[in-house]
Amino acid sequence: MDLLWPPQERQGYQMLVFDTGNEVFSWKRPPPVTMADDQEMRLLEFSDGNLGLSVSRKNQATLELWCLEDYRDEVWVLKHTIQLALQQMPALLQDEHLWIPAVVSSEGDVLIQSRYGLFHCDRDGNLLRRFWFNQPRSSHRVLPVRHVLRKSLVQHPMFKPSENDAEPPFFRWLSSDPSW
Template sequence: MASSSPGQTGCYVRPLGSDQPPRYIGWLEMVKVLCIEISALIRDSLHWFLLEDRKHVLVFDTTTESFRHMRAPIVPGGSDPGLFEMDGTLGIDCHNDAMEIVTIWVLQDYESEVGDIKYRIKLPVGEIRDKFRDDGERWGLGVGVLSGDGDVLLLLNFRGWLLQVDSDGKLIESFDCGHRDLQIYEYRLKQSLVQHTFFPALKSYAGSALPLI
């Protein structure tokens, strides 16, 4: 989607690899707040949690090129929920105001929009703060979720360290990232065995490079 075109503001679609100009498909006022939000691709549809509304998920069907709403779970606290794909359905994660508990809600029945809390993970706050010598009055971190094989793994950004915490709340691994200002996003690169025709057309394409989609 693009936000503007000469003389017309709205939503646009441009197929991957196409040399055609973006095609206008309409406009929704709520789309304005999505410019910096992360979407989750599930069942050929893009999903955004509407932060201003906090009651709905906006869905864009890439096949019919149409928008619709889904009911969202009640998100506790003031955290910004993250969306991710889990076993072919929608997952939503959030944390409490104290950033000590991560709750993961999963849509059990996608079509009827029926979901439930699948995980409530208590973070090993004391262990993390002791290990990395954090004695400040306030505790904060960035949280991301990886899913696979019916389970989840939390990625935590804490003072330049990338931490892995399992669904039981156990700290299983830590990586020193040189105290860089890390940002955890829900986007994941997926390697493809298909040699897409548009890759060689890219100026920066290297013939020996692995194709990623």
Template sequence: MAEAASEGATPPHHGLPDEIFIWEILVRLPPKSLLRCRAVCRAWRSATSARGFLLAHHARQPTLPLVYVRNRDFNDGVFPYGHDGNNASLDIIPVDHRAAADHLRSVARLDQASDFYRLEGSCDGLLVLSLDDDTHFVICNPATLIAGSKDDCYVLSLGSGQPPRNIGPEQTHKLISDTRSVLFRGRLYWYRVQEKVKNNMIIVFDITAESFRQMHVPVRGCTGDDLFEMDGMLGMSSFRDTWTIIDIWVLQDYESEVWTIKCKIELPLMEIRAWCRKDDELCELVVVPGDGELLVLIKFAEWLFQVGMDGKLVATFHRKGVRPTQFQLKQTLVQHDFFPTLEGYVVNNFPFI
């Protein structure tokens, strides 16, 4: 009877060899789709749970810029998720220019978040969010919505199994709450705007030595504040007085702190204003690295525009309340061992919807 059942069963992949189906098809799926595929059969669940497969799957995921949307009123018909008008949420959304605007989907949605949570960082497939007064942080893997929280400021060695190390709140709280950072070659970099002095600096935190130092910016009184990695070098954007041209600088000589201009991006402002039928100033602009090139995200009115290094529009999205960030997400299902070491470790629980 067992043989008859086996012979009559139809393979879920219609006879394709498992080797091809697993390593050529399943490895290319988005994380959520892959998790659903594990319910098809035990062989798929076993193969797609192996660390080697998960690393290969992570390597094939696109690196996408992140935006967020604060939803203060669910009765406006934009995000009707069954909540009443007294609640609010925060949606974190990866922007893929290959998808239609109405197909953009959030990877994490936080309940009652509009007055409390902010997206502070993204690294190794994880998101870092701050709570209220910047003394409480939530770290989550949006692919699985496993999250942990900690008070104060800590250094987390991902994958080491070691507990977080407290580095003290005084300087890090000020940096995290005021500026944006980038991780490059084992160091965190913040561009700190000092309004009372014109000699702005970049603050560097060495995550191994756990020490701070300062670096010079490419131009005295630089008006840009986006730091990023470009072609294996630290990069920074700088705006002209007219806000129509972005200069892209790279740190050519790290030891001597010598910056050179990599390229200039002329923004299509007239085209953007014509598209929105408004002549207002730009609301918000960030420069983020994409897969192999830089991208410029521009918020104008209720629109989000994605501009390439050649100054041409790549994509347009109409979404009420959308805000660009400098962060990127490359989703992963690889397990991070430090989650169970964190106080407040939860799976699919508040504050995530």
């Protein structure tokens, strides 16, 4: 099993790979896209187990979804090009601040992070749902993360909570109990 990191400028836009069996780092070529500082790349996994990579640019309405069809020979195939229906999201067009679209599933679902909320779109770019932040100037933000855990990870006994474990402090704000 390999651990992978998406291409980044500081890595020469190569994908960093860690082979957990041999404990060796290596590089893998990304999809054949023009690399730029204003783009986001996120790793995902297709339902058939193939590695996927989404490519989006800040404040741009087009996203690409790539699939690594041949892992050994590094053959990438463009699966979807998603054009967002921005007319359904006027708040994005009025927002002078940065908004970042990110493909978050192999089916092509898109989350768009903006200053005031998140927008959930399907792979055809249609708005499915809005998630508004309660207070625009609030310091609490809901942000999609880049980390993905597979269900097949080995469950070691040390990871299982005991009956005496308290709720971790970083979840306290989610609790409805005011005593937290």
